[in-house]
Amino acid sequence: MRIVSSFIALGVMLAAPDANAQTLQETLRLTLINNPAIAAAEIELELAEETLLVARAARSIEISTGVTTQLQSVSSNRLFGALAGETFISQASIEASIPIFTAGEIAATISQARYSLEAAEYALAAQKQETLLSAINAHLGVQFAAEQVAIREQNLIRLERQLNAARDRFEAGVVTRTDTALAEARWRGAEAQLAGAQAELEGARARYLQITGESATQPALEGLPVGMPVSIDEGIDRLLEENPNLQRYVALEFMAGEAIRIAESRQRPRVELFGSASIQDGRWDNEFRDESAILGARASMPLYTGGRLQSAVRQAGMDRAQLRLRRDDARNQLIAMFAEAWAQHRAATSSAIAAREEVRANEVALEGAEIEVSVGLRTTLDLLDQEQELLEAQLRLIDAEKNVYLSASQILALLGALGA
Template identity: 35%
Template sequence: MRRTAGAKLIKGLVFSACLALNVVSERTAWADNLTDAFIGAYNSSGLLEQNRALLRAADEDVAIALSALRPIINWTVRVSQDFTKNRSGTTVTSVEPSRFFSGITLSQLLYDGGASLLGKQSAQETVLATRQALIDVEQQVLFRAATAYLGVLLEEERVRIRENNVNLSGEELRATQDRFEVGEVTRTDVALSESQLASAQADLADARGNLSTAQAEYVNAVGKTPGRTAGQPSLPALPRSVEEAISLAMRNHPAILSAQHQVRARDLVVQQQRAGLGPNVSLNADVGITESYDNDDYTNDASISLSLNQPIYAGGRLAANVRRAMAQRDAARANLLNVQKDVTQGVTNAYVRFQTATTSLRASEERVRASQVAFDGIREEATLGARTTLDVLTAQQDLLDAQLAEIASRTERSLAAYQLLQAQGLLTAERLGLAVQIYDPTLYYNLVKKAPAQISKQSRDLDRVLKALRRE
């Protein structure tokens, strides 16, 4: 009876071990991979759409700034009532004529010391900064997709291992009960096996809950429910040293490039405010008809004037505007330094994380190899009666724990690799070569940068673009 129970247990253990060892290789042709997650996130992210809309708003600021350099034409209706009293010697005459004017007025800025042009240039720098901010958001979206995919993959593997552990614990309990019936073990051994099975079932329930949580995060990050995962992704090309990684980040990271454009934009605002302290010259003209309410008289009027204004005193507002612009420029410069430091630290942390994960993975693989050798040896010894069933189960559990640690280390290495890409500013749809329609920020900008009027052909083209955006 002992040899029969032992043989049954060993057969169950061998079958379970084969299942555990084949966990990684069990995949299907229709499985989702990391690239699918990237594509889904890029195409469905509301965060990307939000920031693209903010970029279009920044594009319109250029058109608004440009309009200050163009003439302003209005149709004007004006009703006036004059009150005039004349005294000539002893004669006092009161005149209260009422007039109605209808016509076209024009105002054209001729000179303002370059303030309006500087305002346009500042708006253009803000557009460039916002474009880089959009790329940084794109990196965040794609990294979240990578994290979600690897999270689902990890939890699926954990569920499979926990399921295998439940099967092993069930085999152990049945073998212990068989041995108890023939008097080889005590009730304590049976209770110990029951406790082990209950613990394995609780661990499995917890793993399934974690898998559901990971799948919910995947839906949020990618925009669809995950299919069967296709396994660990291949590692991207990475720098050979942390110095090389930092050098790449200093040149490519969108947060740094955005901060640099912000500094240039603030410099231009300072120059604009200083130019506003000088004189400005404008041309004003109007043409129309002036009618009198007192009779049927009317006059065809046309006038043109040239005016020069030089601020002398504005309650301190102009000087305060200059000082505020200088403070905002200083803040932008300080922010650039902070961003550079943060990016450098982020690259260093990601590089160290990847190196640590790589070392941990090698150790985990060696642990799996050693645990496999130990399990095979104890299993053979058990068939000869030199080892107990509990010894075999303990060795099998050690092997499963080692496999679980290996899977976690492999996932951590993949995650660290893509974090390093993000830290360098290289985790974008274009650099990854994703099969998506890459968003081109220059298309909308080119339509609005010349501030097209509503009646122009360019404005009609812009209307079609806006309608297409609303349909998406």
């Protein structure tokens, strides 16, 4: 199951890019900066950080203050209406409270927020892997669409040369009009195929712009992806340890466990200390100054809630069980995806090596066919068929090379190993 030797054999296929070429690292860097899906996942991470801060603040003392100013007008027909008249009253107060015992709710809430932050980190990592894989696909799409255009342009030039040669042989009486018609038909067909390839290139450029936020210039590759596992067994071991989606499910399962603790704690007693101080001052018709201070403890415990709290505990337990099943399902799916990507990579590697040799053989065969046609040993149709064989082999080669790189990138994405 080793593929290192295949990598070495394929290394020569991906030549170093030109100085003005747009490297894959540049594409990935642009994606990380400009892609909105990654930016949205980063905001989710920031929200999780704020949630953790809120959870930690719940165990701290809480202090509030207030100021009230009012004008009070009182008239009375009582004999001793001491408060009658207009009084300008100002009042200031300060209150403080701190939880002493919450049956573990605050600790569980903080722990839950930590796991939520961890899950958000893994979600961001998974989003980056997914988006970077899309960026690699877009990069490869533009590069190999451009190569297809170049191949079809060269094919069109060769077919035009064959058409002119067929016309010359027809004028010399060596071939019939059928030969020139065949050559012209192939040439016209190649024109249409070139137009289709150019349209595919424009579509690939549009997808590149969508993913990276920048226009493609001249995408190129330099070497093969690094960090590939040596065997499928090693890859699956790394998958189970490093895949960000699996790690996210683990964090979510721990979050659900803390939710059970929170639900259970709400059935138990709670104790808090509280205190307050206030001052009230009166002016004009009635002048006075009142000061007060309170310090106390408050204990509470639910006695009857109609089964609501017990139901919350059961719901939290079912949520955790559901997440555990989803994690197991995700693990099985990821193992299957990895095995499929591994098989595709091996097949693409073999296809690329074979296609390279096929192109070389067809180039030699085409050269021989051109010579044989010139001396009357081959027909025009034979030459056109050989030209078509070379074209198809060249297209198979660039498709296989694209699949080699893309399947390797899919493997690395499953391992969480793609990066700019």
